[in-house]
Amino acid sequence: MIPHVLVIDDEAVFARNVCIYLERGGMRVEIANTGEAGLDLVGKHQPQVVVLDYNLPGMDGLEALARIRALAPRARVIAMTGSGENELAARFRAGGAADCLSKPFALGSLRERVESLLQ
Amino acid sequence: MNTHVIYGSVKGAKLAQPANAADRSGTGGDVRAGVAGVPRVSAGAFNLGRRFALVSVVVIFAVGIATSAVLSRFLATEMLQRDAEVTAQFLRQSSIQKHAESYFLRNGEQAQLDREVESYSAAIMGMADLMRAHIYSYSGRILWSSDARAIQHTFARNPDLERAVAGETVAHIEEPEHLDLSKPEHRFANLSGQQFAEYYIPVRDAAGGRVIGVVELYKKPDSLFASIRAGQQLIWLCTLGGGLLIYGVLFWLVRSGDRVIRDQQRRIASSERYAAIGEVTAAVAHNIRNPLATIRSSAELMSGESRDATLAMSRDIVDQVDRLEGWIRGLLDHARAGSGAADSIDANELLRRSVDGMREEVSRRRVAVRWSLQAMQPRVRVDAATLESVVKAITVSALAQMPDGGTLTVATRGIWQGRSGSRIEISISDTGAGLSAESSYTSPNVPPSSKPHGMGVGLPIMARTLKRMGGAIGVHSMPGCGTSVTLTLPGVEEVTAP
Numbered sequence A: 001m002i003p004h005v006l007v008i009d010d011e012a013v014f015a016r017n018v019c020i021y022l023e024r025g026g027m028r029v030e031i032a033n034t035g036e037a038g039l040d041l042v043g044k045h046q047p048q049v050v051v052l053d054y055n056l057p058g059m060d061g062l063e064a065l066a067r068i069r070a071l072a073p074r075a076r077v078i079a080m081t082g083s084g085e086n087e088l089a090a091r092f093r094a095g096g097a098a099d100c101l102s103k104p105f106a107l108g109s110l111r112e113r114v115e116s117l118l119q
Numbered sequence B: 001m002n003t004h005v006i007y008g009s010v011k012g013a014k015l016a017q018p019a020n021a022a023d024r025s026g027t028g029g030d031v032r033a034g035v036a037g038v039p040r041v042s043a044g045a046f047n048l049g050r051r052f053a054l055v056s057v058v059v060i061f062a063v064g065i066a067t068s069a070v071l072s073r074f075l076a077t078e079m080l081q082r083d084a085e086v087t088a089q090f091l092r093q094s095s096i097q098k099h100a101e102s103y104f105l106r107n108g109e110q111a112q113l114d115r116e117v118e119s120y121s122a123a124i125m126g127m128a129d130l131m132r133a134h135i136y137s138y139s140g141r142i143l144w145s146s147d148a149r150a151i152q153h154t155f156a157r158n159p160d161l162e163r164a165v166a167g168e169t170v171a172h173i174e175e176p177e178h179l180d181l182s183k184p185e186h187r188f189a190n191l192s193g194q195q196f197a198e199y200y201i202p203v204r205d206a207a208g209g210r211v212i213g214v215v216e217l218y219k220k221p222d223s224l225f226a227s228i229r230a231g232q233q234l235i236w237l238c239t240l241g242g243g244l245l246i247y248g249v250l251f252w253l254v255r256s257g258d259r260v261i262r263d264q265q266r267r268i269a270s271s272e273r274y275a276a277i278g279e280v281t282a283a284v285a286h287n288i289r290n291p292l293a294t295i296r297s298s299a300e301l302m303s304g305e306s307r308d309a310t311l312a313m314s315r316d317i318v319d320q321v322d323r324l325e326g327w328i329r330g331l332l333d334h335a336r337a338g339s340g341a342a343d344s345i346d347a348n349e350l351l352r353r354s355v356d357g358m359r360e361e362v363s364r365r366r367v368a369v370r371w372s373l374q375a376m377q378p379r380v381r382v383d384a385a386t387l388e389s390v391v392k393a394i395t396v397s398a399l400a401q402m403p404d405g406g407t408l409t410v411a412t413r414g415i416w417q418g419r420s421g422s423r424i425e426i427s428i429s430d431t432g433a434g435l436s437a438e439s440s441y442t443s444p445n446v447p448p449s450s451k452p453h454g455m456g457v458g459l460p461i462m463a464r465t466l467k468r469m470g471g472a473i474g475v476h477s478m479p480g481c482g483t484s485v486t487l488t489l490p491g492v493e494e495v496t497a498p
Helices: A012-024 A035-045 A061-071 A086-094 A107-118 B019-025 B048-091 B094-105 B110-125 B159-165 B184-188 B222-302 B307-337 B347-356 B359-364 B384-400 B459-468
Strands: A004-008 A028-032 A049-053 A076-081 A099-102 B130-137 B142-145 B170-174 B196-204 B211-219 B343-346 B367-372 B379-382 B406-416 B422-429 B472-478 B482-490
Touching: A004 A012, A004 A035, A012 A028, A012 A107, A012 B222, A012 B307, A028 A035, A035 A049, A035 A061, A049 A061, A049 A107, A061 A076, A061 A086, A076 A086, A076 A107, A086 A099, A099 A107, A107 B222, B048 B170, B048 B196, B048 B211, B048 B222, B094 B110, B094 B211, B110 B130, B110 B142, B159 B170, B159 B196, B159 B211, B222 B307, B343 B347, B343 B384, B347 B359, B347 B384, B347 B406, B347 B422, B359 B367, B359 B384, B379 B384, B379 B482, B384 B406, B384 B422, B384 B459, B384 B482, B459 B472
Parallel strands: A004 A028, A004 A049, A049 A076, A076 A099, B367 B406
Antiparallel strands: B130 B142, B130 B211, B170 B196, B196 B211, B343 B379, B406 B422, B422 B482, B472 B482
């Protein structure tokens, strides 16, 4: 079964790059640029892994995480932050995120974590 | 859903909490008041120590003088009155009184009366420190005097004599320079140049009830006067010493307290500066790291892509670099903008110009612009470049909240505050998704494909910029119902006065 990953990030070029890289690794990747669009896709397609940015237009990543957990309890979430605060990472983990990465990060590092969560 | 007022949000920085999460943030209370910026500590505005030094000297000095004067007068009056009472007791001795009664009542033979007054007057003149003496009948006629010229005279209007006839022992000190020459009896006595005590002592009948006459005595009790003077000097010295001690102690206390207050104010200002630096640092970090993430990921992918894809990623990298440069330039411009001179600006014209400059973005997002501008052309006293920068940033963020259309409402309102002058309110509202309690309110720079251009450092810097201009910023947002940002700025009185 092809792993299904959803990337929710309003940085369109970055989200596209993540998509390309993960697809090279044999994954099926969808992109959403807003929290609402991402939740819509989570509800419809139930991805296995969600790569979620913190700063999104409208709702932020923490709120989106809570709603993803409600919509798809089995989905594993990897949070991305731009400011690298330990407190923010702690809050993501407390909210149920499986992992947290601070931008900029190596795409390979992201793929490793995704593959780890898929196992 | 709750309405949240977002204090100072920067993408990635900490935010104030909504009212229903006050216990989480520890801020508590109503956060609808909006942002007032960092309170500035002005060390020179109120100098507690100097003000206390001036006011307390005046008050302590005035109170001290008043108290000393009252006490001195009381001391002199009481000591004199006691001396008069002692003298009255002496005269009331039966051995002396018995000689006077029939004399005052005139119920004896003349020879007998002459003998009686001689005995009585001898007893009087035998008193120490005596200068002069008059013996008055009940009607006020001088029956006997140490100055023969005064005998049988009746002087009109002597209030002291009248009080003594009423039964009161009257005593007071006469100063040479203040000698009351309205009293006719004073003219008989050569009293100039001397301080003396004047007593009016009522003489009562044998039963001790009815006043039958008055003895007036002029005494020069030097020892008494010396005691009074010494007592008064002691009062003034104690007042002076006590006043100085009180002033010294209070001044030390106030000065110590003032130092503590100033130190605490400096600490608060320092803490707030650090907090502001932290907020800006977080904003800078976030707004740099996102483009860096794009640059890095594009560079990582370039090696495995086709030529066309590699060229596209190269352009992406260049675009991100330009984005970073634009953001940093905007940040520097914003930092510089606050140093401009305040001028009288037509707020309506500035708003129209700012929104008109973004008509392409407005059109692209299919946003309708609604104007609700005060017709009286509200003028604000601010730096035009700074205000334009802030308005642009807010408008950009508002448009970012409406990616698929909506309404942008721009309004101005003048508020006349009487003697406080006038204020102008500028509000920019959108019908976007609104902000949750944890959301950020930001105006980041845009890569060509997604976000609009903007300032990117958010409300904390805008709030401080506006505070420097004498204004404030408030944000009200309801999730699902849009966001409204209100700028309050000092008005130019001659236009906005009712």
